[in-house]
Amino acid sequence: MTATVAPPRTPGTYLVGKYLLPAERVVIVQRRHYAAMATPLAVFFGGFAAALFLDIALPTSAAGARDLIWLAWSGTCFYLAWALLDWWFYRFVITNKRVMLVHGIILRQVDMMPMGKVTDMRYERSVPGRLLGYGAFIMESAGKDQALSRVPFISQPDWLYREICAMLFTPDLIAVAPADEDDGSGAGPGAYRVSWAGFGPEDEDPDAEAR
Incomplete structure (x- = not known):
């Protein structure tokens, strides 16, 4: 009994191709x-503005409070990075x-x-x-x-x-x-956007050249 070996997948299709059926x-x-990143970006820049304002407003003796403020703002950096990765893999x-x-x-x-x-x-x-x-x-x-x-x-x-x-x-x-x-395609009125004929696990990803 011969085991069936799946053919190697073309690079660029690994996020989608591995979930496809043979036909x-x-x-x-x-x-x-990209508008999906609006909330993480608003939290990041809004938090930075708030942290900067508090850093300036606090007296020079409140060094510990400043450290806590910037530590809290660093959490927004991780939140933004996580949201960006989630957007990328979606x-x-x-x-x-x-x-x-x-x-x-x-x-x-x-x-x-x-x-x-x-x-x-x-x-x-x-x-x-x-x-x-x-x-x-x-x-x-x-x-x-x-x-x-x-x-x-x-x-x-x-x-x-x-x-x-x-x-x-x-x-x-x-x-x-x-x-x-x-x-939002940038092609302008009357132009034609590419409609893919499709690709499977063994085919070239039409979007690979753009990346």
Whole structure:
């Protein structure tokens, strides 16, 4: 009896490719919009401003209090670093079979919803989201317990919404949607953003050259 040896994976697909089925192919993969870092950055810089103000306001004899203040602010540095790593490893993945969220640093988690189980989908764009180019997807399925229901900070939501709708209603076709001015792609109106034909565990990552 011969053991089956899995073929080596192409570098660049390790975060996504190892969760794919043999006949499954990735169509879209994204990180969260950079606006997801707004709260950690606000805590970091706000804490620095507060620590600097207290450092100046305290009398020269309060050296111990100053040390405690800057020690407390150093905690925001670790918080920012952790949030940045979490943003880096986070992936929103659309394959020809399911929708996935791959996230977590120490405890790696994969939330997924089969594409055929998506019964309703909408996305929201707040005023900051419309200005900065991000939105939130809300997905519903036939099941009551959903591991993946709300996906915030989606980049290029208008384009991505059209892509997912095309996959739901015309699954045999790969949509290529024109980029809008507010998509955040930088391509400009009338231009076409690349719609991936997909890649599997053995294929070249289309995003590898950009990195």
